[in-house]
Amino acid sequence: MVSREPNPPSQSAVELVLLSVLGDGPQYGYAISKRVAAGSEGVIRLTPGVLYPLLRSLEKQGLILATWETVKSERAEEGTAGRKRKWYRLSAKGRKHLDQRIAAHRAHQAMIERFLSGGGARAEEA
Amino acid sequence: MVSREPNPPSQSAVELVLLSVLGDGPQYGYAISKRVAAGSEGVIRLTPGVLYPLLRSLEKQGLILATWETVKSERAEEGTAGRKRKWYRLSAKGRKHLDQRIAAHRAHQAMIERFLSGGGARAEEA
DNA sequence: GACAGATATATCGGAGTCAGATATATTGAC
DNA sequence: GTCAATATATCTGACTCCGATATATCTGTC
Numbered sequence: 001m002v003s004r005e006p007n008p009p010s011q012s013a014v015e016l017v018l019l020s021v022l023g024d025g026p027q028y029g030y031a032i033s034k035r036v037a038a039g040s041e042g043v044i045r046l047t048p049g050v051l052y053p054l055l056r057s058l059e060k061q062g063l064i065l066a067t068w069e070t071v072k073s074e075r076a077e078e079g080t081a082g083r084k085r086k087w088y089r090l091s092a093k094g095r096k097h098l099d100q101r102i103a104a105h106r107a108h109q110a111m112i113e114r115f116l117s118g119g120g121a122r123a124e125e126a
Numbered sequence: 127m128v129s130r131e132p133n134p135p136s137q138s139a140v141e142l143v144l145l146s147v148l149g150d151g152p153q154y155g156y157a158i159s160k161r162v163a164a165g166s167e168g169v170i171r172l173t174p175g176v177l178y179p180l181l182r183s184l185e186k187q188g189l190i191l192a193t194w195e196t197v198k199s200e201r202a203e204e205g206t207a208g209r210k211r212k213w214y215r216l217s218a219k220g221r222k223h224l225d226q227r228i229a230a231h232r233a234h235q236a237m238i239e240r241f242l243s244g245g246g247a248r249a250e251e252a
Numbered sequence: 253g254a255c256a257g258a259t260a261t262a263t264c265g266g267a268g269t270c271a272g273a274t275a276t277a278t279t280g281a282c
Numbered sequence: 283g284t285c286a287a288t289a290t291a292t293c294t295g296a297c298t299c300c301g302a303t304a305t306a307t308c309t310g311t312c
Contacts, residue, residue: 260306261306268299269297271294272294272295275293278289281287
């Protein structure tokens with residue numbers, strides 16, 4: 001089975017943005033969603049239903065690595081467990097993957113742009 | 127119900143390319159698929175399973191208009207019905223729609239590019 | 253001290269988009 | 283006559299993303 005890839009960046013732009021954010025340094029989930037929302041003026045919404053399955057998938061693929069942090073509250077009362085945060089960072093494999101994805105994304109966009117600008121493989125008519 | 131749009135150009139890039147091709151002038155289905163394949167060096171494949179449902183949908187939305195052509199073969203034998211081609215062209219509404227879609231697409235891509243270039247809403251750290 | 257709202261993680265079902273397989277008929281080349 | 287290319291079209295499944303829902307902790311206000 002040859003298995004041609006599915007029209008390249010059919011692979012979510014959201015995933016690409018997520019990886020890119022992690023490319024700037026480690027982050028935990030909630031912070032990522034806030035940052036993406038802020039950085040896109042609320043246009044790109046990395047909601048929990050998208051974000052966490054995505055992070056799981058990327059972790060399983062070995063592109064990102066995760067570690068738990070227990071945030072101690074200021075007035076730490078004894079019985080409290082403390083809020084938990086899961087920090088994610090790009091693995092070496094993930095870094096390489098990201099670079100390839102960015103290049104592929106840009107190439108694909110350039111291709112689409114050629115069609116938008118009119119012409120795109122126009123049989124040159126006088 | 128507020129009904130927020132779904133992360134804007136979640137709306138297929140394929141549809142955008144198809145509309146853009148028709149923006150250059152009327153075409154029939156098969157020619158469109160060949161042109162897109164050629165103009166993208168085989169990367170974007172507008173296969174029948176994607177193309178025809180899309181054309182139907184656009185027609186139903188009133189964005190494109192269709193007319194049948196019967197291609198007379200050179201040595202037209204009597205019994206033959208002749209090959210049929212369905213030509214599509216952009217409607218006025220479709221033209222306006224296309225312009226809007228292109229603008230939205232470019233805005234969205236610019237937004238994504240900001241994240242790829244690193245920074246994207248980075249809390250400016252020293 | 254009670255309560256609301258923000259923080260923080262996670263799952264599930266459904267809707268929309270695209271790929272691949274399949275089907276049918278005509279035409280042109282060998 | 284046979285085969286590949288032309289030309290249309292449908293259907294099923296995979297994958298992505300959205301919206302709703304759930305649980306728990308922390309912070310600010312009254």
